[in-house]
Amino acid sequence: MKYYRSHVLVCVDPSCLKKGAHDVMDALQDELVAQGLIDEVQVLETSRIGGCDDGPELMVYPEGVHYSSLTPDDMAYLVEEHFLKGRVAQKFVTEEKSFIDEELSAPTSKEIRVVLRNCGKIDPENIEDYLAEDGYQALGKVLTELSPEQVIDEVLRSGLRGRGGAGFPTGKKWQFARSSKGSPKYVICNADEGDPGAFMNRRVIEGDPHAVIEGMIIAAYAIGASQGYVYCRAEYPIAVKTLRIAIEQARNLGLLGKNILGSDFSFDLEVRMGAGAFVCGEETALMASIEGQRGEPRPRPPFPAVKGLFGKPSNINNVETYANIPQIIFRGADWYASMGTEKSKGTKTFALAGDVRHTGLIEIPFGLTLREIVYDVGGGIKDDKKFKAIQTGGPMGGCLPEAYLDLPVDYEALTQAGSMMGSGGLVIMDEETCMVDIARFFMDFTQDESCGKCTPCRVGTRRLLEILERICNGKGEIQDLDTLEQLCSEIKQDSLCGLGQGAPTPVISTLKHFRDEYIEHIVNKRCPAKVCKALIRYEIIDGVCTGCTVCARNCPVNAISGERRTTHVIDPEVCIRCGICMQVCNFNAIEIN
Amino acid sequence: MAGNDKDGKTISNTVQAAVDRFGASQDELIPIMNEVNRELGFLPSEALDEISHQLRVPRSRLFSVASFYAMLSTKPRGKHVIQFCESAPCHVAGGREVWQAVMDHLNIKENETTSDGNWTLLTTSCLGICSVGPVMVVDDDIYGNVDPAQVPAILDKYR
Numbered sequence: 001m002k003y004y005r006s007h008v009l010v011c012v013d014p015s016c017l018k019k020g021a022h023d024v025m026d027a028l029q030d031e032l033v034a035q036g037l038i039d040e041v042q043v044l045e046t047s048r049i050g051g052c053d054d055g056p057e058l059m060v061y062p063e064g065v066h067y068s069s070l071t072p073d074d075m076a077y078l079v080e081e082h083f084l085k086g087r088v089a090q091k092f093v094t095e096e097k098s099f100i101d102e103e104l105s106a107p108t109s110k111e112i113r114v115v116l117r118n119c120g121k122i123d124p125e126n127i128e129d130y131l132a133e134d135g136y137q138a139l140g141k142v143l144t145e146l147s148p149e150q151v152i153d154e155v156l157r158s159g160l161r162g163r164g165g166a167g168f169p170t171g172k173k174w175q176f177a178r179s180s181k182g183s184p185k186y187v188i189c190n191a192d193e194g195d196p197g198a199f200m201n202r203r204v205i206e207g208d209p210h211a212v213i214e215g216m217i218i219a220a221y222a223i224g225a226s227q228g229y230v231y232c233r234a235e236y237p238i239a240v241k242t243l244r245i246a247i248e249q250a251r252n253l254g255l256l257g258k259n260i261l262g263s264d265f266s267f268d269l270e271v272r273m274g275a276g277a278f279v280c281g282e283e284t285a286l287m288a289s290i291e292g293q294r295g296e297p298r299p300r301p302p303f304p305a306v307k308g309l310f311g312k313p314s315n316i317n318n319v320e321t322y323a324n325i326p327q328i329i330f331r332g333a334d335w336y337a338s339m340g341t342e343k344s345k346g347t348k349t350f351a352l353a354g355d356v357r358h359t360g361l362i363e364i365p366f367g368l369t370l371r372e373i374v375y376d377v378g379g380g381i382k383d384d385k386k387f388k389a390i391q392t393g394g395p396m397g398g399c400l401p402e403a404y405l406d407l408p409v410d411y412e413a414l415t416q417a418g419s420m421m422g423s424g425g426l427v428i429m430d431e432e433t434c435m436v437d438i439a440r441f442f443m444d445f446t447q448d449e450s451c452g453k454c455t456p457c458r459v460g461t462r463r464l465l466e467i468l469e470r471i472c473n474g475k476g477e478i479q480d481l482d483t484l485e486q487l488c489s490e491i492k493q494d495s496l497c498g499l500g501q502g503a504p505t506p507v508i509s510t511l512k513h514f515r516d517e518y519i520e521h522i523v524n525k526r527c528p529a530k531v532c533k534a535l536i537r538y539e540i541i542d543g544v545c546t547g548c549t550v551c552a553r554n555c556p557v558n559a560i561s562g563e564r565r566t567t568h569v570i571d572p573e574v575c576i577r578c579g580i581c582m583q584v585c586n587f588n589a590i591e592i593n
Numbered sequence: 594m595a596g597n598d599k600d601g602k603t604i605s606n607t608v609q610a611a612v613d614r615f616g617a618s619q620d621e622l623i624p625i626m627n628e629v630n631r632e633l634g635f636l637p638s639e640a641l642d643e644i645s646h647q648l649r650v651p652r653s654r655l656f657s658v659a660s661f662y663a664m665l666s667t668k669p670r671g672k673h674v675i676q677f678c679e680s681a682p683c684h685v686a687g688g689r690e691v692w693q694a695v696m697d698h699l700n701i702k703e704n705e706t707t708s709d710g711n712w713t714l715l716t717t718s719c720l721g722i723c724s725v726g727p728v729m730v731v732d733d734d735i736y737g738n739v740d741p742a743q744v745p746a747i748l749d750k751y752r
Binding site: 102194197235236273289291293294353360429441451556583 | 679724
């Protein structure tokens, strides 16, 4: 093999070609010959190095210098400066354009990116980009060096646990599916990421689809499956499209299909789309949906490993779990297990949302505290307001108050605190959030998404919602709190699937940590956060109001009266608490009481 | 209204195209219904008859599936469909006020269609683009960081 001291990558995308990229390349080669450097510098064609706006453009490695706006005539100077004299030819240098990624910014010092490592860095629609980042190396290793048992053993030793939320050890799940009798076996990827505010899996599929595909192929090899499905929710059309392109490209390279990489192992993959049902994220409901049925869960056991899709042994993991696999195989179980806490190994992606300064995706090793996540990674609360609660685990998770901020994040710690890991949504709430309203809000969601199969969930969540609505409307009674608690414990115990069992958690946790707020609503008919409409009044402050009439003219129900240049008055009987007057007032003369 | 101008032939053609694309197998039922729903705006009774016939699946099963999934509709929808994200991140980012503004502007409530057949207002579960909440989708166009004052201008584009 021949070694070069420098590699020049010239962009030959259509728009650079149109601007003469090949002429520049020819001139560069000629000049390298003329200056006697052709044996030291290799010139290659590439694509997408700078966006082509200022093409023709090229990159010089190992320095990583980006030159653009080049003409053939510039080559003599460039070769002399850069390759002969060893100086960067400043006049052609362009800074890499920084573009703002609202979902995924540069990692902070407390983050480690394993699952998100390629997101935003590689072109998800080009398999070569993934190959260049050690893609499919793990698959090669698995097929040539490891037996299925050894693969399972490696995954077991890594300590990887299900990233869908329940945290079941992945290696163990694979063991069950492998030892289960029956054929064919299926590998399923749960990409039905329905938790509001959680979009980690969408981003992984859209940004690094091959990591998921490679993880699934390895799982299939380990358990002995020949067919796989990715079940993706229909709300994610781009993810579905990206996956389909990626599967096609993998198939063309012999990474999917018959005799993968020349081995005697065959496996193929298909994408299935949901049609809008939250409960389909539950594994038995998901499988019913793939079969073309209503997505209703069924009791377990039998577990999918024994009787899954089409009644056959199936292994089902979520997107993030599979995306971890190639790295675990490639870099080793010991490396993976070196991150995290005793029982929760590795890293976890989260979506920060709500009243935090930097919303978006993060990936952290387990064991970081909630405080570190909110303040160091998330940059603290927006507008320097006060932290009130953090909701972990999605709509089936709980709200934790300030006292829990120093809790290290792992599966056990969150469960003990009365919440859960869930798939990774973190909603941060500031002092202006009403916790009763939040509980009502989540219950509105779960009762809507309850599939209706079992009574505790179908009827129970509806009753919970009615009581919470009553409290928010100022019609609550103190015994409602006992009724809520009793209902919660019954729904939790008697529901068929995770949706029902988790549905009361937002109510239980807010009742536990923010009971005062419930009591304020019920006894004093006050909403301390000034959110619940029935319990607040908009009032105009005498002396601050200039009588400009803007509020009165904008009020949709004509609830505001007053002469020009005199203080106006809002009639609380007519007012619908829409808040428009407050938005339009130029003098901050309207307050909520 | 979407669907009204489709005669029987078009409906059966649409179903045929979907069945050809995915295959006449019962486990392709949801992809087929999704496709037909997308093409026609909803699942008219004739379309269900045709699917039932082609896949050899009883109509009752088709109804049970169609009524289960939020994206499948057996009722006609308006010319334009607004899907408003009702999830927590959008809710706390001011989604409630935007939702109110949409209802006020069109004078309809959730799951209703305007009397002129122009608009249907639906809520959707999380679209996963929470970093730009509140989010609403009009037909296939996504609008992020929406505030109540922008609502009339956004909707006017579809007049």
